[in-house]
Amino acid sequence: MPKVHFYPDNRIVEVEDGENLLRAAMLAGVHVNASCGGSSTCGKCRVIIEQGKAEAKPTAKLSADDIAQGYVLACTATVNEDIEVRIPIESQMGDSKAALDRELETVSYAGFLSAKDLSELFGEFTINPATKRLYVELTPPNLEDNVSDLERLRRGLNRQHGVADFNVDISVLRKIAGTLREADFKVTATILSLGGGECDRLVKLDAGDCSARHYGLAVDIGTTSVYVELVDLATGETLAKASEYNTQVSCGEDIISRIVYSLKKDGLQKLQQLVVETINKLIDRVVERAAVELDDIVYMVAAGNTTMTHIFLGISPKYIREEPYIPTATFTPTVEAKELGLRMPEGARVYTVPSKASYVGGDITAGLLASGVFKSDKLTLYIDVGTNGEMALGNADWLLSCSCSAGPAFEGGSIKNGMRATKGAIEQVRINPATLEPMILTIGQTKPKGICGSGLIDAVAELFLTGVINEKGRFNLELDNPRIREVDGQGEYVLAWAADTSIKRDIVLTEADLDNLIRTKGAIYAGITTLLDSMQIPVEAIEEILIAGGFGRYIEVDQSITIGLLPEVEGEKVKYVGNGSLLGARLVLLSREAKDVVIDIAQKMTYLDLSTNPTFMDRYVSALFLPHTDRDTFPSVMRRMKAILSA
């Protein structure tokens, strides 16, 4: 791996071949001004390559003179060999010593569960989906061989594929005669095998051989966001993905307001339609992207929290909200896609991943499956940071779960310039402690459009460590800096000026945003400590923390600890799962064994109800502070703060 040596900070960082130079600087903890997210439009990240070569795209922001002197824009340059880079004073805007005094640590990201880990995990399950598409060539009937069309098909499937016995959907039966004759008795039968004592079922019959076109959908139905993946059920490969805000958001941001809405006249129906519309839109998108026929998608597995699952299936979530908080069902039947209004062919089926309790849903059981917690020998804390923050503690032997209402902040909801982790979202932020100038990077290195979860964690941590905000998330308006201002009686920090953005408005972080973020991180932290204390397990005993959620790629462990989202743990213990719910849904889609495992998880896990827990509220209020009211539990953050204060 090539090394980059930064001057005058005198820091060396090793990066992947082809890494972006601006990202390398961020990794090294070196400040370079960058306000356009790395889209090469602001021209502020000028650096000089003193040794070695870095490939850089041409830019009008540099004169011929500059180029001759070795200047490049860090955001356009890639690192392919060992290089030495000087950050000129104008790119740090001021006193580089101040930046050094702050002792910017080199960054440790929550390691991704790597593709290798995942394949190991997936490798345990052979591809064995609930549906099969079987091509059969039948002998046409004659006066001697005059069994019924269905018997003929049954005979063919038994002889050619060993499928002896199955029931049949009436919708298929009605069309059998026509399809067989149109197709010259060469057809593809889609057989659904649910197992668990249920008879196989013929759900679809198509003309010709479409056995090679066997697709399914994995869906994560979040309170705020919905994700859809199109999966090839023969190879296990994901062909396309798409995501979108759940249109239900217009009826309320959190679960409780959705339940309230569902109680209105036609409210449940409306909510059900809205989420189905969202999914349908995403189905159209993945079908188009993967260039497959909608008609070949025969199965869907959806995971979501209990309320989302109820609404998706058109079951009233009313009693989830009323004491003693009972869902209608935690295990739900496989249903016909048509019945839910999904844009899938007739006969296609939908399975929803089982929930544990009213507020611990299929998203978490799916996540525990996908992340391998269910078979881990390490004491693991699994946290799904969604609108409903759900988490589980345990290992292969036991699991304890709980949930808290965290709010949609880390998904960009209830944040003025918040957005999901998609192109143009600010995902990394550094703030120069001397000049308070930011260094931002966006997903796709395009002009910033908004800020996503990982960017928000960074921004809050940086604003706090640089003294721009206090422990309560209030701005220090006495600081004389154009980026810190008061608008309508509310403090805010300008992350990107309008000219540098793609929305042509300033991208800001306001006090109201900070309130929401602090509430969100407070709820999650309070959930974590309640869970740990109820098992009398100290933080140090946790061997692995797995974070799931739609944060964006770069979650920095230190920054997450700085804002008190995570307890103080060693960085290498923390891993980022990504969308665990979606991963789990994909596994269940691909493997009937995985489905058995997820059912087992849902049955065996213990549920801790925080709404009746006398200590939760107290823990929550104490977590509404940066990093936490009980500062002794965050010694490293206190040390960092002290170092900065004395600098």
Next chain:
Amino acid sequence: MAFQAPIEQYSGKIREVTIGTGDNKVVAGGQNILTFYDFEGTMPHRPLIAMEVYDVEPQDWATALKDTLGSVWGDPVAWAKKCQDDFGADLICLQLISTDPNGADKSVDEAVETVKAVLGAISIPLIVYGSGNADKDSEVLKKVAEAAQGQNIVIGTAVEDNYKSVAAAAMGFNQVVSGETPIDVNMAKQLNILMTNLGLPAEQILIDPAVGALGYGLEYAYSVIERDRLAALQQNDAMMQMPIIANMGREVWKTKEAKISREEAPEWGDPTRRGILWETITAVSLLMAGTDILIMRHPESVNLVKKTFAEFGLN
């Protein structure tokens, strides 16, 4: 073998906060025990009683109050002197209600004049509370702190929305700050952290937990104060070791039980006795929970609380 009562030892101690100067100063806190648990440690100073003085003539106050205090209403100087000379107050708490912008909206200068006049007339230490309007209080208390420089008074309350300016005034003119949070252990601690982060010494801070009166949240106040105290003593939490001040007189005397006349509620008996007992029970309960300074209203309630002190051998 004789029975040995179990003894709890605490690692923490309540900070001593001095109010006033010279021979007339008083000290709150200093104990390493729960209030009155003198068999477990020491309580060098007995809890203090501040008597309330309003800067305007009270309206609609209970007859029980009018009977004893009515003659000095409308004259804060006379009222303060009476509390000091006749009723044995340890401190005076001047409530600058008239500065409320939603009420009489008296100016900062007028408020300062009242403070100066009261300060000039009494020898016991002074607490000055604003109207409870965060913005106005920050202006008023700043000037009050300046005017009372050298007197080491308490100014309050500092709340989340104005703590910066109130704490700055206290630092600038060397006064004590009473920081108010809505009856929550963590929020009290958070405000203390914020104020000490600004550079205000912990020895210049009192915790006002916004208590309720008997029948109106007293049990909640009790348990929060007790938890404040246990955090200070058991967990040795430096940010919880400030003395606690309870602004309780106004809470007691706005309750129906303390105010309502005999005609309206004959079955409730003598209204004077009732009001006084309502205040006394609230006061003693708050003391038991851990309060160091009570802000009280009726002289007879004050008298009864002092008798309680005497029974504990505290004078």
